[in-house]
Amino acid sequence: MKKASPTIRDVAAAAGVSVATVSKYMNGTQRFTAPVEARLKTAIELLGYRANPMARSMITGETRTIGLAVLDIRNPHFTNIVKGANRIALQHGYTLLLVDTEESQDRERILIEELARRVDGMIVSSRMPEESVQWILDLQKPVVLFGRNKHFPIPSVGTDSYLAACMLTRHLLNQGHRRFAYLGFGPSRWNDERIRGTQTCLAEQGLSATVYETHAPSPQGGERACSAILLGPQRPEAVICYNDLIALGFIKEARALGFSLPQDVSVTGFDNVSYGEYASPALTTVDLQSERMGELAMLKLIDALAGKNDTEYSLLEPRLVVRDSTMRRPNAPNSGDMPEGAATSTRKATRR
Known part of the structure; x- marks a missing residue:
């Protein structure tokens, strides 16, 4: 027995x-x-x-469980957010319940509503328009969002995408690049800020970037867009991609098309995903502090569960990470460099 x-x-x-x-x-x-x-x-x-x-x-009436909804767990940016959030949850005696919405806006609401029934509070990453989140508040659970919401007083966390784009753009300008392309992903709330940062910094030099759109924030999205950008009549000297995954797919396809990188074109991304360092060439990017973002979001939610009414938007500083996917143009001037951002820490990888 x-x-x-x-x-x-x-x-x-x-x-x-x-x-x-x-x-x-x-x-x-x-x-x-x-x-x-x-x-x-x-x-x-x-x-x-x-x-x-x-x-x-x-x-x-408490589950001691916190829900975390991310857009795509295959993306290391979101994996790192989960790691940071889980670390803080465990320290405070909470268990993390994860939902992957798989970049599907059709399934997103259903999944988040079901998640709300099982948890004490939620941290949500979403593509939904800012003005459309009232239904989340109607779930009557404390919530923290990634990205500022100007329509509702909701605690939120993010990284300064405008500043991050300026850092990359200034770095590329300092290397003598003058023909730019930006490969974006329109549904993202960060995309417009990255375009604005890129175009504003270029405008100071009398330049502008040609903006292209990819169908998905993934390596496949970067691959599919590559030929239209590099085989067109105005081939850019530098391409700024919406994220590292797009950039890595772009690099792979560019090499398959016969281009030498970074000799023929410099390529950059955002997020500083772990395996960007091991790509060939290693990827120049901006570290958006993904793990710290997850930690900070969890701390905000724990405060909300304790009754603290904090609706502040906490903005993390990006950090420029310079590697081998960008290089100085042969005819670039050696003086008059623009500052790449006093608030950044630039780490250079060993040239291979």
Whole structure:
């Protein structure tokens, strides 16, 4: 016959305390004297007692679970956000429940509504228009968003995409590039800011970038767009891609078409995904502090769950990471360089 699992009453009897004391100790809602906590810890370990989260939820109304909805878990940018958020959740005794909406706006609302039923609060990355998030607030769960929402007072976290684009553009201008293309992804809320940063910095030099659109923020999107950009009548000297995945796909296809990189064209991205460093050539990018973004979003949500009414938009600073996918043009001037951003830290990879 299978041995019955120990109960909270068994722990209370073994430690010589009340059931209420065990419950408060397990839930972390009250501290006790060192001898009492030592007896509780010993009894729990000896009996092998594990709290029943479902029963606790029925009593307290709390699941101790936080929902995180991301757009595509295959993208290392979102993987890093999950890592950062999970690290903080564990430190505060929460479990993370992940939903991958797979870049599908048709499924997004259904998945997030279902997630809300199972968690105490949510962190959401979404492509939905800013003015369309009222239904999320109607779910009556604390929520933190990635990206500022100007229509609703919702706590949010992001990285300065305008500044990030300026950093890349100034870096490329300093290398003597004068013909630019920007390969974007229109549905993203960050895309317009990256275009604006690129075009504003170029306009200071009397230049502009030709803007192209890709069908997906993925390597396949970069591959598909590459030939139209590089085989057109005005081949750019530098291409700024919406993210690293697009840039890596673009680089792969450019090499397949017979171009030498970065000799024929410099290519950059955003996010600083881990394997961008191991591409050939290694990718110049902007580090958007994805893990820190996840950490900060989780801290904001934990504050919201504690009743703190903070609707601030927290903006992280990007950092330029210079590698081998960009190079100085042979005819580039050696003086008059523009500052690439005092707030950045530029890390240069060893040339191979």
